[in-house]
Amino acid sequence: MVEAVSVILVAVITTTLLLVRIIYVISQSSKPIRNTCTKHLSTLVVLGSGGHTAEMINLLSVMQTDRFSPRFYIAAVTDTMSLQKARVFETSLDDKGAKSTKFMQIYRSREVGQSYITSIGTTLFALCHALWLMVKIRPQVILCNGPGTCIPICTIAFIFKVLGIRWSYIFYVESIARVKRLSLSGLLLYKLHMADQLFVQWPHLQKQYPRAHYVGPLM
Amino acid sequence: MDDDSNNSFESKKIVFVTVGTTSFDSLVKSVDTEQVKQELFKKGYTHLVIQMGRGSYIPKKSSGEEDGSSLVVDYFTFSSSIADYLKSSSLVISHAGSGSIFETLRLGKPLIVVVNEDLMDNHQSELAEELAERKHLFCGSPQSLYKVIQSMELESIIPYHPGDATPVAKLINRYLGFPSD
Numbered sequence: 001m002v003e004a005v006s007v008i009l010v011a012v013i014t015t016t017l018l019l020v021r022i023i024y025v026i027s028q029s030s031k032p033i034r035n036t037c038t039k040h041l042s043t044l045v046v047l048g049s050g051g052h053t054a055e056m057i058n059l060l061s062v063m064q065t066d067r068f069s070p071r072f073y074i075a076a077v078t079d080t081m082s083l084q085k086a087r088v089f090e091t092s093l094d095d096k097g098a099k100s101t102k103f104m105q106i107y108r109s110r111e112v113g114q115s116y117i118t119s120i121g122t123t124l125f126a127l128c129h130a131l132w133l134m135v136k137i138r139p140q141v142i143l144c145n146g147p148g149t150c151i152p153i154c155t156i157a158f159i160f161k162v163l164g165i166r167w168s169y170i171f172y173v174e175s176i177a178r179v180k181r182l183s184l185s186g187l188l189l190y191k192l193h194m195a196d197q198l199f200v201q202w203p204h205l206q207k208q209y210p211r212a213h214y215v216g217p218l219m
Numbered sequence: 220m221d222d223d224s225n226n227s228f229e230s231k232k233i234v235f236v237t238v239g240t241t242s243f244d245s246l247v248k249s250v251d252t253e254q255v256k257q258e259l260f261k262k263g264y265t266h267l268v269i270q271m272g273r274g275s276y277i278p279k280k281s282s283g284e285e286d287g288s289s290l291v292v293d294y295f296t297f298s299s300s301i302a303d304y305l306k307s308s309s310l311v312i313s314h315a316g317s318g319s320i321f322e323t324l325r326l327g328k329p330l331i332v333v334v335n336e337d338l339m340d341n342h343q344s345e346l347a348e349e350l351a352e353r354k355h356l357f358c359g360s361p362q363s364l365y366k367v368i369q370s371m372e373l374e375s376i377i378p379y380h381p382g383d384a385t386p387v388a389k390l391i392n393r394y395l396g397f398p399s400d
Contacts, residue, residue, distance in 0.1 A: 032393065032396065033396035034396055050316065050317075051317035063388045064388075064392070064397075067395075067397055173387060175317065176321075177317045178342065178346075179346055180345050196394065197391070197394055199387050199390070201382070202349065215387045215390070216383070216386060217382030218382050218383070218387065219321040219382050
């Protein structure tokens with residue numbers, strides 16, 4: 001009897017602590033850092049495909065890459081073009097950090113046209129793969145812009161924050177193709193407060209999602 | 220690209236059709252109709268080049284009439300030099316992918332975007348319609364393509380000024396506490 005009570009008590013206390021921690025993490029997300037003492041932050045760039053990758057490279061080309069180093073690029077296993085584009089971009093850079101850049105591939109949670117039932121299994125698999133990659137990289141900054149490839153990564157990043165393993169700042173740029181509605185990835189990161197900052201490229205979206213930042217077209 | 224393209228460059232007016240990395244048979248079919256080819260020819264275009272991707276519909280090749288009274292039609296599946304085809308064309312008819320749209324707009328080429336209505340999650344039309352409203356391009360469906368060509372006025376196009384990613388970079392820098400400079 002005493003044992004049962006103590007088990008329940010432990011369970012209740014753990015859940016409460018976990019909930020408090022989750023609420024704390026959410027409330028701390030989207031709070032800017034006052035002053036960075038470090039000179040550079042390790043950065044994970046999640047590349048989408050086609051137009052998404054082009055937008056991301058456009059963004060990287062105007063960022064001070066020495067502040068965002070070392071850099072890690074991740075693209076879907078099925079997407080052969082994106083890492084190639086990232087390599088071309090990295091070789092065009094004139095900074096010493098570019099040598100330490102790493103390129104990796106990740107299994108996608110769902111391929112275009114895949115049924116929702118089989119996608120449960122593949123999503124779990126993608127999550128495990130994301131966990132493995134995140135343990136290896138433990139980035140301080142995550143830059144992503146959809147499509148779904150970034151969701152397992154951002155989920156693991158959120159769990160790491162809750163457990164105090166690593167605090168990563170997540171920046172999500174919604175695709176220029178989204179004029180009236182956020183994509184599913186964008187919506188998830190927005191609603192669950194997982195992105196520290198979420199950028200949209202059309203004014204209409206900012207009206208609909210007030211916490212988003214309107215930045216005008218990147219392309 | 221033919222070798223004689225330089226010789227007859229001035230007289231050539233190429234329409235380039237691109238479906239991107241997948242397939243878009245209803246667009247290729249629509250472009251291959253007499254109706255559409257007639258409209259293009261009436262507008263003064265001389266050549267039609269179709270990038271048909273993985274599609275199964277094969278358009279009819281044509282070397283045109285000797286007296287130049289019809290379009291010269293050619294097609295291919297994929298090419299690593301899409302950019303060259305875009306550059307040499309006088310009009311681009313494209314699928315609604317953002318990569319293809321912005322590459323064409325940056326080159327300042329007149330553009331008709333044809334939205335694939337068979338796609339499940341059809342968010343692609345949003346971008347094409349928004350840019351059409353801002354008069355940067357024309358937008359239609361495979362069925363309405365000939366009407367779009369018939370009624371389009373190239374003078375009404377407002378050139379697209381490429382966007383800029385620096386606002387995003389600034390916000391990220393400020394957020395992370397990096398000094399702005």
